[in-house]
Structure formats: structure tokens, C-alpha cells
Amino acid sequence: MSFFIQHRNRIVWVTLFLALVWAGDRVGARILDRAIMSTGFRYAELYKGGLAAEIVILGNSRGLHMFHPPAIREAAGREAANISYNALPTVLMPVLWSDYLSHQLKNHQTPPKRLIFEVSCVGREDEPGSLERFKVFMFHSEPLSQAIAKHFPKEYVASRVSHLYRFNSELTLRSMFFRGKSDQDWIMTEHVTDDQIERVLDRDPDKFLRDQQNVIAAKEVLAVAKGMGVQVDLIVAPYHPRYRETLTELPDWIQWLSGELDCPIHDYSQSISETSGFADHLHLNPDGARQLAEILDRDGIL
Amino acid sequence: MYFNSISFLVFFPCFFTLYWLLRGSTRVALCLIGSYIFYGWWAYEFLGLILISTLVDYFVGLGLGATESRTQRKWLLGVSIACNLGILATFKYLNFFAENLEQLVAPLGWKPDWPTLNLILPAGISFYTFQTLSYSIDVYRGQISPERNLLRFATFVSFFPQLVAGPIVRAREFLPQLETDRVFHWYEFERGVGQVLQGFLKKLVIADSIAIVADPMFGDPRGYSSINLLVVVVLYAFQVYCDFSGYSDIAIGLAKMLGFKLPENFRFPYFATSPADFWHRWHITLSTWLRDYVYIPLGGNRNGEWNTYRNLTITMLLGGLWHGASWNFVIWGALHATLLILHRVWVTTRSKNELRHEASPLTRWLVLPVTALKCGAMFSILCVTWVFFRTSTFSEAIEILGHIASLDGLSPSTLQNRLPLIKACGLVMIFATLELAMQIKTLPRVLERVPWARGVYYASLVWIIAFAGTFNGTQFIYFQF
Numbered sequence: 137m138s139f140f141i142q143h144r145n146r147i148v149w150v151t152l153f154l155a156l157v158w159a160g161d162r163v164g165a166r167i168l169d170r171a172i173m174s175t176g177f178r179y180a181e182l183y184k185g186g187l188a189a190e191i192v193i194l195g196n197s198r199g200l201h202m203f204h205p206p207a208i209r210e211a212a213g214r215e216a217a218n219i220s221y222n223a224l225p226t227v228l229m230p231v232l233w234s235d236y237l238s239h240q241l242k243n244h245q246t247p248p249k250r251l252i253f254e255v256s257c258v259g260r261e262d263e264p265g266s267l268e269r270f271k272v273f274m275f276h277s278e279p280l281s282q283a284i285a286k287h288f289p290k291e292y293v294a295s296r297v298s299h300l301y302r303f304n305s306e307l308t309l310r311s312m313f314f315r316g317k318s319d320q321d322w323i324m325t326e327h328v329t330d331d332q333i334e335r336v337l338d339r340d341p342d343k344f345l346r347d348q349q350n351v352i353a354a355k356e357v358l359a360v361a362k363g364m365g366v367q368v369d370l371i372v373a374p375y376h377p378r379y380r381e382t383l384t385e386l387p388d389w390i391q392w393l394s395g396e397l398d399c400p401i402h403d404y405s406q407s408i409s410e411t412s413g414f415a416d417h418l419h420l421n422p423d424g425a426r427q428l429a430e431i432l433d434r435d436g437i438l
Numbered sequence: 439m440y441f442n443s444i445s446f447l448v449f450f451p452c453f454f455t456l457y458w459l460l461r462g463s464t465r466v467a468l469c470l471i472g473s474y475i476f477y478g479w480w481a482y483e484f485l486g487l488i489l490i491s492t493l494v495d496y497f498v499g500l501g502l503g504a505t506e507s508r509t510q511r512k513w514l515l516g517v518s519i520a521c522n523l524g525i526l527a528t529f530k531y532l533n534f535f536a537e538n539l540e541q542l543v544a545p546l547g548w549k550p551d552w553p554t555l556n557l558i559l560p561a562g563i564s565f566y567t568f569q570t571l572s573y574s575i576d577v578y579r580g581q582i583s584p585e586r587n588l589l590r591f592a593t594f595v596s597f598f599p600q601l602v603a604g605p606i607v608r609a610r611e612f613l614p615q616l617e618t619d620r621v622f623h624w625y626e627f628e629r630g631v632g633q634v635l636q637g638f639l640k641k642l643v644i645a646d647s648i649a650i651v652a653d654p655m656f657g658d659p660r661g662y663s664s665i666n667l668l669v670v671v672v673l674y675a676f677q678v679y680c681d682f683s684g685y686s687d688i689a690i691g692l693a694k695m696l697g698f699k700l701p702e703n704f705r706f707p708y709f710a711t712s713p714a715d716f717w718h719r720w721h722i723t724l725s726t727w728l729r730d731y732v733y734i735p736l737g738g739n740r741n742g743e744w745n746t747y748r749n750l751t752i753t754m755l756l757g758g759l760w761h762g763a764s765w766n767f768v769i770w771g772a773l774h775a776t777l778l779i780l781h782r783v784w785v786t787t788r789s790k791n792e793l794r795h796e797a798s799p800l801t802r803w804l805v806l807p808v809t810a811l812k813c814g815a816m817f818s819i820l821c822v823t824w825v826f827f828r829t830s831t832f833s834e835a836i837e838i839l840g841h842i843a844s845l846d847g848l849s850p851s852t853l854q855n856r857l858p859l860i861k862a863c864g865l866v867m868i869f870a871t872l873e874l875a876m877q878i879k880t881l882p883r884v885l886e887r888v889p890w891a892r893g894v895y896y897a898s899l900v901w902i903i904a905f906a907g908t909f910n911g912t913q914f915i916y917f918q919f
Contacts, residue, residue: 146624149889156897164901265910290444300904309857335661 165299168308172272176318177311178219182236183276185243187320189217191438192236192366194229194357195254195373197222198418202373203252204425205320211429212438217248218320223266226257227287227349230356231279237364251361251368252437255401258354259344259389269305271295323422324415333378336417341382344389351396358397369437370394370401374408374428379417407431439479441688442642442909449476450692457696461619469593469696476598477562484560487525492595494521495570499584499591502577511578518574522567529560534763562602564760566595568727573609575731582610590616599692603685605703606723612698620697630694632885632892635899637687638907644869645681646908648673648862651855656828659838663847666854667838669863674828675821676866679707682721706877708820708870711812712785713777716820724760728753746782751775761827766835770826777819865906 173180181187191214193203199220208216219236237247267284268291274281285292295302313319361368372390375383386405394401408414408431413424420428432438439446453472460468478485498518502511527535540549573594576582585591594612655662655670662670686703693700703723710716717725736749751772758771822839829835853859875881885892 149893153893153897156893157900160897160901161904164905294909298904300901304905304907304909306857309861332661 161298161300165302168300168303169275171315172303172308172311175311175314176316176320177307177314178217178221178319179232179270179273179307180311181318182219182232183239183273185239185245187217187219187236188240188243188245189215189248191216191250191252192233192248193218193220193252193254194233195220196224196226196257196260198256198373199224199252199254200322201324201415201419201421202254202425202428204323204420204422204429207422207425207429208432208438210426212433214438220254223263224257225262225267226260227262227353228267228270228280228283229253229257230353230360231277231283233357234360235277235279237360237366247364247366249367251357251366252432253354253357253368253370254373255354255370255393256344256372258350258393259346260342260350261345261347269307271302272305272307272311274302323425324419325421326415327412327421328376328414328416333376333411333417336379337382341379344383344385346389346392351393354393354397358399368399370397370399371437372401372403372405374420374424375405376411376414376417377406377409378411380405402435402437404428404431439476441685442638445479446476449479454695458622463589465619466589466593466616469597470589473593473596473598473601477596477601480561484563487529487560487563488566488596491522491525491567491570492592494518495574495595496585496588496591498574499577500586502574503584503586515574515578518571522571526563526567529563531759531763565604565606566601568606568724568760569608570595572606572727572731576609582613585609585613597693597698599689599696599698600700603682603689604721604723605686605689605701606727607700611701615698622697626694626697628892630691632896632899633687633691633694635691635896635903637684637689637691638903639899640680640684640687640869642684642903642907642909644862644865645677645684646910647858647865647906648677648680650858650908651862652677652828654855656838659834659841662841662854663849663852664842664845665848665850666852667842669853669859671821671825671838671842673862673866675708675817675824676869678824678827679704680869683707706873708817708873709813709877710816711809712816713774713781713819714785716816717774717778724757728757728760732756743782743786747779750778750782754778764830766826766829766832769832769835770823773823773826777823861906 173184178187189205191208193199193205193216195202197220200218200222203216203218203220205216205218208214217236219232224232233251240247268288270280271284271291274284274292274295281292284295358368372386374380380386383405387403390401390403408420408424408427410424410427413420413427415421415424429438439449449472453468457465457468457472474485474488477488495518498514501514505511505514543549573582573585577584585594590613593616594607594609597607597612600607652670652674655667656674659667683704690700690703701723703721705719705722707716707719710719733749733753736752737745738749739746754771754775755768756771758767758769758774761767761770825838826832826835829838872881881895885895
């Protein structure tokens, strides 16, 4: 007892300090959450029940920078919503897709008619940090929270302890770019140069993994779509022609994945031959995206 | 064990509690055991090297204390130098020397086929060998008495907060602190916690955020525009500073929490107005070590200008080489030697002229802008030297500097990896403002006088670390030295 009396001031100081750290953490997190949810960033919109559309696009950066909603609107006259993201891990795709559908229903919207699923992500190894950055939205979605808890338990615990830590993510910064505007016209605008392509060709070409965890996630996407009566088109989007030549194992891999998913895959990997339509070896720029939208419309996919 | 690891987060509170529960030699023993656990967590097999260094210098110290014979004392000192530099040479420089020797004799038609040793560089080897060396030299010079208690001496060599990346502690500063039981002072503890948080902020928030953009660029600079390279080179100056001074802050802060006082290692180095000023602010414990054990024994500035320049050059070349077995570190040292010499020439010439001119009121008004200009100029030069420090070959450094000078691609649209780059730039700007507030003593004065302001400041550090820290367990840059 005498210890507490003797050190009363210090104990009060420490208690107040810890209370301040905790309160600041919660208040700061709440402010940031409000700020993010008020932006036009795709996942803020998704968890608000926005982004109502006839066509939804899902994939990693190749989904994001290939299927440009303004180009689709121009080519096919249909509203599209792109919920793809740079380095989006395949295991997270069923979560985002079902969250999209459930929030649409919650917001009294009808489900989309079609899902375009860019499947080259299924053959990719996840980049470090690509999944846990979605912790920004984990308190808006129980399945997302569970996915992070399953794959990144440390991140999950840290996000529970410090709510500010949830916002320690690229997605926080990115969403701030889209304050007061939609991000649905986001696309890479560069034009790839020969020099850049040469440098890429110097490296080993991408390998296509046959990862069962990713296959299971892709099957879940299909199952969720089927459950809601949404038609799914599996697509491999274009590669830069010179880079595509190096992807010798791609046709076999497409065949293998098609068998695993029991669903045909449209191979558009060689559909854009003009190199001016590419932002880099993997992604299109607005010109390329316009060409691709026209091709897809012509083929009856849009 | 790294400071920025979960294991350390568990280790330190346990150690701290036990430490303050124990007294006397048991507490010192705990320090030693804790230090060995801390070091052995990373690679226990290298504990043997610390033990060798400890035992050799302990017995050399005892020997020096027991004999008055000049010859014997010289021999004993020779043993210490040979052993410490031998360990350093074997583990750090052997392959470097062998490769260079091979290249040197190749034109003579001789191709020696000696085996290359695939040795891992033991963490902190340059720090603790310098520490034990300075002990033996100080005992030899009669500046300190030899330490007779092996437990205390071993703790001095391996004290975990500063074992791996400094500050380099002198025996005369640290051993007396082990002789008496440290007393818990709330004031020191609180400041220690604050300094540890500040260190983590520098490392996790600034240095590691910059590493995300700097590492890929230094790995393959060809694909980047001039403006991109320029921005990253400037950012790297902050990365290396925050990484290293962050470690020092954590080390000094942890020691404070345990009741020890470690020497200051950084004093706002980027506010330096000259090369000499920079070395009074940057890695102070290394620069004073080199001054006391290399520069002054060589003659210092006592034997005329040319000898001073020679001594400066040797000292800085060795300082450069201390950082690693690479010609780029030697070039980095040579650049700093050149800067110090040029500055010395300039100061000597100017002081002669100044004797003839009285300072006018106008020049007094110009002090602030001129100081700012000098800081800016010094910082720019430092950025150039850091390119040699960061790259692994001379040609890489020249390629980066050449590309920047070519002004090829100055549009901000050519910036790559923009989001992390913007984050890093924003954080550096906030940090620079904070450093300025610290340098002009505004913030320290407020924090010293107002307890609740200190609480808010420390809480802000926690919030910033949680919100903007990079928690990928990146190693401290100076671990490799």
C-alpha cells in the first residue's frame, strides 16, 4: 500500500498516459475510417453498397488495368464496376466478391448480370503484404477479418490491439487520392518503350503456378456467382506481344486451370497486337483497354 | 535478436523486471547472460569470438597492470591489437584482400588459386573489437586501471543495448557504472522510454519506409528517371541517418531504463555547416575513437599542414574501410578526407583575411541565411557521398550520379513507385521539421518543463509508429558493419 502512496503521482501519470494512447488510437482510427469511407475508392464504395453495375470485373492488376469501365461503357453501353486491385491475392477474391454481392443486396440493388474474372492471378504467387493491407476494411466485413486472422494472425492481433494500425496500409493512402471522385476510371496511362520491354525480356518470364489454394479460391468465386445467378466469364487478358512469346507454358496452364475449374477460359493473351496499347508488359493503357473492350463486345462477352 | 522483433518485445520486459529485482554482482551476471542470449539468438556460434576478444583483452589488461617493463607492455598491447584486428581481418576483410591481391598479381602472369572462405560477417564485430582495443590501449597508456573483475569486463564488452551497432563505449565511461548498483530513477526511466520510442520512430517509420523505395532503385537504377534518382538519393541520406541514429537512440534509451549512461552518437548531423562540423555530429563515438587512437597517434595537426592532411587522409580511409570490405567505402572515406582537407584550407585562408576585417552589422544580419545556405550545400555534398556508400561498385555510383546530372526526365510524371515515394517524402518532411524544432531547442524546452506535453509527445510517437511504421523486420543498416 505504501508503495502506491509513495509513487502515486507516477502511477497517475502512467495510467493517464496509457489512457491517452488508447483513446487517441480509437479516436484517430474512427476519424480515418470516416475519411476513407467518404472517398470514392472502390472498396469504400463496395462496403457502402455502391458500385451497382451490370458487369463486375475481378482480378489483380491485370484485371484493374485491362477492363476499364469507361471503355466498356463506350463500347457496349453497359455499366461496369471494377473491384480488382494491384496484386490482389486470389484467396481474397471470393471474400470481396461475396461482400460485394451482400452489400448490393443490403442496399436493395439487383446483383450484376455478369462477372468477368481475369484468371492469370490464379497462377501467381502472392506478393508479401498484399493480403494484410486489406485490414483497413476488416471491421466492415467479418469474412475479410477471418481471412486476415487465418493467413496473418499476427497482423490480425495487432489490428485488434491498435485500431490505428489497421490504417497502416497502402490502401489508406490510395483512398485519399479518391476523395470526392470515383476511382473507376483508374488505369495506367504510360506507353511502354522498347527499352523497357528489352529489360523485362532479360529477366526470366513469369511462372504459372498450379497452386491448389488459389484453385479452391477461384472455385469459391464461381460458386458464389452461381448461387446468385451471375454468369461468369473466365478470361486471360492480353500480354505485350513480345513478352507473350516468352510465356510458353501459358496454353498448357490455361488448359489445366480450365479442367480444374470445369469451366472454359477465354484466352485473349494475344488479342492486342499493337504495342502502343500497352502501359508495360503486363498491363494496357487507355488505348489498349478501348481496343480490348471493343473485341470483348464483338465476341459477345460484354 | 533485433530490436524490431517480437522476440525482443518479449525479452526486454522480462529482462528489465529481473534486472531491477536483483542486486550487486547477480545483476551484473544477469546483464552478461542477457547480452549473450540477445547476441546468441541471432547466431550463437559467434559468441566464441566475443569470448575470445573478452578473455584476451581481460588478461592483457591484467598483464599490463602487473608489469612496468616497456618491452613487455608493448608485447602485451601487440597481442591485443593482433588478436582483435586478426578477428576483424579474418571475418571482414580476408576475402576482400585476397580478391584484390589476385587482381594485383594477375598482370604478372600469376594466378593464385587460394580458397575463398565463405564466412558470414558476425554482427557487431567492428563495434566490440574497437571497444576492447580501446580498453587495452587506454590501460597501456595508463589512462585507466585494468579491470580485475572478469564478470564486469565481459559485461562491458557485450552489453546488449549497444553490442551490435554501437555507440562504441569506452571502458573509462562504462566500467565505473558497473562497479556500483544502478539506482532506479523515474526521470531517467521516462526519458529512456521516450528515446526508445524516438528510435523506433526513426527506424520503423522513416528509414524502413524509405527502404521500400530506395532498395529497388539502388538495385537497378537503369529504369529510373533523373528526378526519380535524385529524390531517392536525397531520401537515402535520411534513411541511413534514421536507421543508424534510430538504433543509437534505442540503445541509449534502453541503457537509461537500466540506469546506465551511454555516450551520445548523433547530434543533428544534417544541420552541419562544414565537413568538420559534420564529423562532430555524425557517429560521434567512431569519429572520436578514430581521433584518439589513429589521428592523434599519427601526429594529428602538430607537424605542419601537409602532415595534418596526410593524417586526415589515413584516418578517413581507415574510417571508410571500417564500414566494410569494399572499395566504395574507401572512396567514401577518401571523399570525406578531401572535404575535410579543403575545408581546412579554406578556414585557414579565411581566418587570415578575417583578421583584417571587422564584422559589419550587415554581416550579422546575414548569419541565419548564410548558415541555412551552408547547411544546404553541406547536405547536397553529403548526398553525393552517400551514393558511394550505398552502391557496391564505383561504376554503379558514377552511373547514378551521371544519370542525375544528365537531367534526363525531370517531369514528376516519370516518378515510379509513386505512393510509397509520396509517403516517404511526406514523412521525411515531418521528420525534418521535428529535427529543426529539436535543434533550435524549442521542443526539448517545452518537453522538459511540461509533463503533460511529454505524455502527449510520447503518445504521438506511439500513434505514428502504429499508423505509419513498416513492420517487415528489416535489418538495421549498421548491422553489416
